Amino acid sequence: MSRLYIEGDMARFIKAEANLINVELYDGIKFDMLEPRRLFPISGLNKYITLLDSEGNEKAIIRDLDSLIPESKKVVTDCLNEYYMIPKITKLVDSTDKFGVLKWTVETDHGIKTFDIRNRYSDIKSLFDGRILIRDSDDNRYEIPDTSKLDKKSQYLLYLEL
Template sequence: MDTQRTPQDRTQVQILRPGEVKIFRGTFNMLHVAVPGDELYRGVFAVRAFPVKEGMKYISLFCHDDEDKVREIGMIEDLSQFPPEEQRLVLDTLAKHYFAFEVVRILSIKRLYGFLFFEVETEQGPRSFTMRWEHTRTLDFGDRGKVLLDVFEDRYIIRDISTLPPRDRELFTRYIFW
């Protein structure tokens, strides 16, 4: 009888403890997690659980299964208890997951074949990105802001549309009116 458990079989959150799991870079430099008595998970990513202000606590690890569905592997209660190298790997994946460019100017937007091609100025410098022209690719951010999701799932935040220069705001609302 196969006693290996998969994320689909669990009904409770599995707590991942230092010394019981191994977190490392594996194939294609992706994050891997080995859970004894379970399996080796590849392409793992991390998400902070609530409260997110607890930077080193309550971090869930996820992967995609064979059907490309997101599955939870388990939760790290306190990352500071893990070896420094494993801490760094998890913190690196968290930084990628939560990173966003903050847009301060919109230089141009072109619509072509159902996509919007942006040239923007961000706090990190000039950027070009492409997003599908669909309402699902734009999320509300507070009362007057928007989060734009590009084709690579990168996030571009406009904290308050009303603070954009008038020309930038008019250009933006010509295409993003929802």
């Protein structure tokens, strides 16, 4: 079976429960309770959103989220925001190093958080597009989208570890 790609106004998305959606295609085909997931969560692409049923089988792929009609785009975006929690660090408030474990207190778009980084060499990753990805000792993820937008102190504290 060829893969079903959805784009533009060929489908309507309706919010079901939690992070699930119902999909109605223009030809009348319906899928209920699908879970949208990013195929490129790290790259941050707003394209190629796979839609999985409760068994984890793919039913369709949204080729480009931005091409959907605004209501549908909002429904899918809300679901994705519910599923993916990668707080964006806006300020590095404090960084201490004790016994080789880094303790960071940061301000994020989800609030203030303090966490430990066990291995600064593998848990702080600098990507070529300028973003910094961080993983804490509990496997939670964080992102610094643009280091140049951080204040001087945050930049300095980050600079010590990169």
